[in-house]
Every structure is written in C-alpha cells, then in structure tokens.
Amino acid sequence: MFHSRLHSLSCFLISLLLSASLFTSLSILADPAMAQDKRQNAPGEFDFYVLSLSWSPSFCEEAAERGGRSQIQCSGRPYAFVVHGLWPQYENGFPEYCQRPAPRLNRNIVSSMLDLMPAPGLIFNEWDKHGTCSGLSERNYFEAIRKARATVKIPAEFLDLSQARTVAPADVEEAFIKANPGLSSAAVSVTCNRTRLSEVRICMSKDLQFRACEELDRRACRRDQVTMPPIRGG
Incomplete structure (x- = not known):
C-alpha cells in the first residue's frame, strides 16, 4: 500500500x-520579447530598423507632471515630431547595448544632431543602447538617422499644431500613409500613454526603405482617441 x-x-x-x-x-x-534571437546583441546582426518619432509636446507635458528637472527640448522652442531613435530590430525582439562600454561618442556628432534630437542626453543614450547594435561607426549611424528622417514626410496638419487636438490613432497612422507614398499600414504604428499620443514608429529595411513588420503592431496604441498637446513657443 x-x-x-x-x-x-x-x-x-x-x-x-x-x-x-x-x-x-x-x-x-x-511572447516574442521573451524568445531571444540566436544573434542576441551581435553588432550589425539584425533584420530591420524602427524609426521612432516622438511627439515632443506630449513628452514635455509628461515631464512636467513628473516634476523632474526641465528638459532641454521643453524650453519653449516649437518642436513637433522629433527623432527618438533608429532602432535595430529582430523579427521577434531586438538587440540592445551591443558594446560595453560603448565607443566614446564625439561631441561634434552630438552637436550636429541637435536639430533632429534636441537633447544631448538622448543622443548619447541612443548611441549606447541602439547605435552600438547597428554595426555602423558613430558617424555613419547618425548619418543613417538623418537619412531615415529625411525619408519620412510629416503630414501638414501636424507641422504647426497651435491648439490641443483629439485624434484617433488610426487617423494619425492614415495621415502618415497618405503623406508618404510606399508606406503601408503594416509598416507604421502609433503609440500612446493613458491620454496622449506618444510616438509614430515606422519600420525600414537596412537600406532605409519602408517595410512591413508584424511585431510593431502588437505594441500599438489601443485607445479610440488620444490628445496631441499643442506645439510650444513658435
């Protein structure tokens, strides 16, 4: 027994x-984020880029609510969409911090990027976390950011937003598709926080052509409507 x-x-x-x-x-x-790619964090070994464009007024309002120190890009200059980063991606997941310590970033490169990425801290962080995974030199990586940004046309209705606007994320996505021939809904997504539009993210091949990416849509904003705070200053 x-x-x-x-x-x-x-x-x-x-x-x-x-x-x-x-x-x-x-x-x-x-959960693709938990399934590590076999190439995990090998510089230059990735499938595509995500160009992330941040709606600066949302970032600044959130920073003010947190009560942190004033951000350089929130000093009153009329920033609209600014570059958050150009991120190497796997089909599932993404590499990060591919060289520790990261090669030292030349301050002349930092200064040259402030028109697109208006905060030195952001530029340093993007190089350390994402640029080191590109397999490119510092100068070539930031040249790629500039080329990627030049590829994307910002819809006219978002260039000079003087009053807060309530938008449907799907409409923002559609506006970018209409403004950019060759861009499809499978290659772009909009992210948000609880109330505000945060970013527009666009998938690009290694040669900076628009391309589809299924994983991006899984991180998209699911709210029916969000707010776009107005552009500061100007």
Missing part, C-alpha cells in the same frame, strides 16, 4: 513538472 501511494505521488509530481515546463515553453512562444 505504501509503495503504491509513493508511486502515485511520484507520478503526480512528474505530471506537475511537465505541465509547468509546457506552460513556460508556450509562454515564451506567445
């Missing part, structure tokens, strides 16, 4: 372990 119960308990425990293992495996398959 004792041996029979011990055998039953052993079988039950083994069943639990197998179930837990299966659940973990299924969870990893269901």
Whole structure:
C-alpha cells in the first residue's frame, strides 16, 4: 500500500513538472520579447530598423507632471515630431547595448544632431543602447538617422499644431500613409500613454526603405482617441 501511494505521488509530481515546463515553453512562444534571437546583441546582426518619432509636446507635458528637472527640448522652442531613435530590430525582439562600454561618442556628432534630437542626453543614450547594435561607426549611424528622417514626410496638419487636438490613432497612422507614398499600414504604428499620443514608429529595411513588420503592431496604441498637446513657443 505504501509503495503504491509513493508511486502515485511520484507520478503526480512528474505530471506537475511537465505541465509547468509546457506552460513556460508556450509562454515564451506567445511572447516574442521573451524568445531571444540566436544573434542576441551581435553588432550589425539584425533584420530591420524602427524609426521612432516622438511627439515632443506630449513628452514635455509628461515631464512636467513628473516634476523632474526641465528638459532641454521643453524650453519653449516649437518642436513637433522629433527623432527618438533608429532602432535595430529582430523579427521577434531586438538587440540592445551591443558594446560595453560603448565607443566614446564625439561631441561634434552630438552637436550636429541637435536639430533632429534636441537633447544631448538622448543622443548619447541612443548611441549606447541602439547605435552600438547597428554595426555602423558613430558617424555613419547618425548619418543613417538623418537619412531615415529625411525619408519620412510629416503630414501638414501636424507641422504647426497651435491648439490641443483629439485624434484617433488610426487617423494619425492614415495621415502618415497618405503623406508618404510606399508606406503601408503594416509598416507604421502609433503609440500612446493613458491620454496622449506618444510616438509614430515606422519600420525600414537596412537600406532605409519602408517595410512591413508584424511585431510593431502588437505594441500599438489601443485607445479610440488620444490628445496631441499643442506645439510650444513658435
């Protein structure tokens, strides 16, 4: 009797372990962020870029609400969409911090990028976290950012937004598609926080052509409407 119960308990425990293992495996398959690419963090080994354009007025309002120190880009100059970064991506997941420590970034390069990325801290961080994964030199990486940004035309209705505007994320996406021939809904997504539009993210091939990317849509804003705060200064 004792041996029979011990055998039953052993079988039950083994069943639990197998179930837990299966659940973990299924969870990893269901969450691409948990499934590491075999090339993880190898410089230059990635599939495509994401050009992230941040709506600066939203960033500044959020910074003010947090009560942090004043951000350089929030000093009153009329910034609209600014470049957050150009991010190497895998089809599932993304590399980051591919060289530790990162090669030292020349301050002349930082100064040259302030028209697109109006905060030195942002530029340094983007190089450390994402630029080192591009496989490009510092100068070539930031030249790629400039070329990527020049490829994208900002819709006219967002160039001089003098009053707060309530928008549907789908309409913002559609405006970018209309303004940029060759850009499809599979290559662009809009992100948001609880109330405000945050970013427009556009997928590009390594040679900076628009391309589809399924994973981007999984991180998109799911709200029906969000606010775009007005551009400051100007």
